[in-house]
Amino acid sequence: MAMTGCMTARGPDGDGVVARGRVAFGHRRLKIIDLSEKAEQPMVDPALGLTIVFNGCIYNYKELRTELEAKGFVFFSDGDTEVISKGWRAWGTELPKKLFGMFAIAIHERDTGRVILIRDRLGIKPLYLSEGAGRLRFASSLPALLRAGGVDTSIDPVGLNAYMTFHSVVPAPRTILSGVRKLPPATLRIYEPDGRTKEEVYWTVSYERSAADVARSFDEWREMVHGSLRTAVARRMVADVPVGVLLSGGVDSSLVVALLAELGHNHIETFSIGFEARGGEEGDEFKYSDLIAERFGTTHHKISIEESRMLDALPGAIDAMSEPMVSHDCVAFYLLSEEVRKHLTVVQSGQGADEIFAGYHWYPKVAAANDPAGAYAKAFFDRDHGRFLAHVTEEYAGADHARAFVEEHFDMPGAPDAIDKALRLDSTVMLVDDPVKRVDNMTMAHSLEARVPFLDHELVELAARIPGEHKLADGGKGVLKDLARQVVPREVVDRPKGYFPVPGLKYLEGKTLEMVRDALSSEAARSRGLFRPDYLAALFADPKGHITPLKGSELWQCALLEVWLQTHGV
Structure with missing residues (x-):
């Protein structure tokens, strides 16, 4: 109960615990599909001898249900959870390959005593683990594991090196804490009653191309992306509640709005956020989101946040983080989600397009480099290893783990070109443990579900096959920008790349600087001794x-x- 109580915000509409012998499952429910109590969790299927808890959404659950009914399965609910349990009985370890969606799943088999954990292909839904003393605990958030106690909370030196170097990205299975791990994306793991485990990676993305792929024209790729993205956006409208859009005013979220309009959705609610300007940097991009809202006739909500409110929200945003995330826009998503939840329970968001279609500034540098891994590290890493060693205390001054991880990942087969190596790393590692985790944590802090059409696995597979020169064209995201010019105002496309700007966290001063000084000069910080005093x-x-x-x-x-x-x- 302590663990589920810690996650009330992720599921305010219902809670339950089922315990059988050595196995206990708990769940907090956010009602989105099948709003009745028939779909409550943990879901127990006595006929199959299965108990399941599940976080996420299966977009093709109706199609799978029809397939299962043809096999003779009879359903007692109308949602996607029961489709998973009956799908496990029908297809076993082939099940996740048939699921279109985002999911973290745990299944207990009554008759074998086995526990099965499954995470979606691109790690959209989190799944944290704590093992030791003959026990396993798992949860959708790391703090829930801490609430249960018995966790080694010492700082993982490899995790600290990643956090300080790899822009706060700590690749799975590690976290910043020695006693907590996370199930990697696209992984199915089976725990036997005697403690033995076996696992498989059920999906990988390949950047290898056929002769037909290489010969295909830019215009053909654009039309293929158009069709695939439209399908991805349509899939993410599956819900028994309304679905809106987080509209930054950039190309990606604007495309989502345009394609929803193209699909016939005429009453779309959109939401944008802005902050006070600071250091000569604008704090909002309302002029662009306004263009999209006007073009497509959305019901648009603009949220302007003064610095005092941002500072007041920081403790809540940090509390909502399953792992420490340094990106300034965490608080932007946190505050935006708070406002959106007053209107809706589900939104679509544009995260993932830069990592899938090569939108970041480092991709051309990597593509042109003789040392692609080195070029990537120079552009993306927050500090090189020499500076890392000068910034942390001796206890944590180990090897250059982050650089070794990148080099090892670049050397894996399946991505022949330098640009492909960088895109694969970003889409399967960086994206999982920075932008996607950020959106999940900050939206779920306010009981809001965010869906990411650019991470539809079929779209990701298609984009991987597009030759690098087409993605790098037009300053990056060439194919996507060309598509956008056909469906959204050109002013939104042909402008400098923007982010959720939060100037107050880049140019620290005033009350924010005071908070930072208090934290790092506290007795807890001095006792922990992570950073050198001179630094x-x-x-x-x-x-x-x-x-x-x-x-x-x-x-x-x-x-x-x-x-x-x-x-x-901690």
């Missing part, structure tokens, strides 16, 4: 002078980690 002194002497290659604040990065640890009682 922290240099950061405080000139907060604006220590900015990472990705335009983040080094001081905020250190402080965010310490505040997160203290927030969760």
